[in-house]
Amino acid sequence: MRFASLNLLAVTVVAALTLPMVSYAGGGGMHHDASSGHESFPFGHPGDAKRVDRVIKITANEFSFMPSSLTVKAGETIKFVVTNAGKIKHEFVLGTKSEQREHDKEMQAMPHMKMDDPNGISIPKGETASLIWTFTKPMVIQYACHEPGHYAAGMYGELSVK
Numbered sequence: 001m002r003f004a005s006l007n008l009l010a011v012t013v014v015a016a017l018t019l020p021m022v023s024y025a026g027g028g029g030m031h032h033d034a035s036s037g038h039e040s041f042p043f044g045h046p047g048d049a050k051r052v053d054r055v056i057k058i059t060a061n062e063f064s065f066m067p068s069s070l071t072v073k074a075g076e077t078i079k080f081v082v083t084n085a086g087k088i089k090h091e092f093v094l095g096t097k098s099e100q101r102e103h104d105k106e107m108q109a110m111p112h113m114k115m116d117d118p119n120g121i122s123i124p125k126g127e128t129a130s131l132i133w134t135f136t137k138p139m140v141i142q143y144a145c146h147e148p149g150h151y152a153a154g155m156y157g158e159l160s161v162k
């Protein structure tokens with residue numbers, strides 16, 4: 001439901017600023033499960049901390065991730081431990097390429113929006129944060145940062161689920 005309110009807010013902001021070039025189709029790539037009210041994702045779901053199969057360490061910097069590509073297996077629960085070695089705040093958000101593009105548009109419109117999506121974390125400079133995710137089927141997605149201008153600067157990596 002967060003995305004619904006987000007889009008509503010975005011429309012309000014856009015209307016207030018009268019920026020007709022920015023359009024919000026609504027919903028983006030995210031899907032809502034009407035029964036639970038929780039978002040669902042085509043590439044899996046938040047993982048159980050007690051069932052982590054593998055820990056993957058990632059370093060975020062201006063403006064890239066190390067490593068810049070990853071491979072996991074369908075069915076695996078991964079704990080991503082992301083260290084921000086940069087001088088500014090970064091994010092680590094999982095999503096399909098189209099979801100990332102949609103989310104980036106929203107973030108550019110509202111750069112100070114607080115990150116509270118289950119598929120992403122925000123990491124202050126010098127800190128380390130983690131995200132646990134269970135991947136359910138083979139596909140290729142991205143991990144990306146949506147701080148203003150970062151995605152456009154190439155701050156994303158390819159994650160292949162085999």
Ligand SMILES: [Cu+2]
Pocket residue numbers: 063089090091145146147150155
């Ligand atoms: Cu960034």
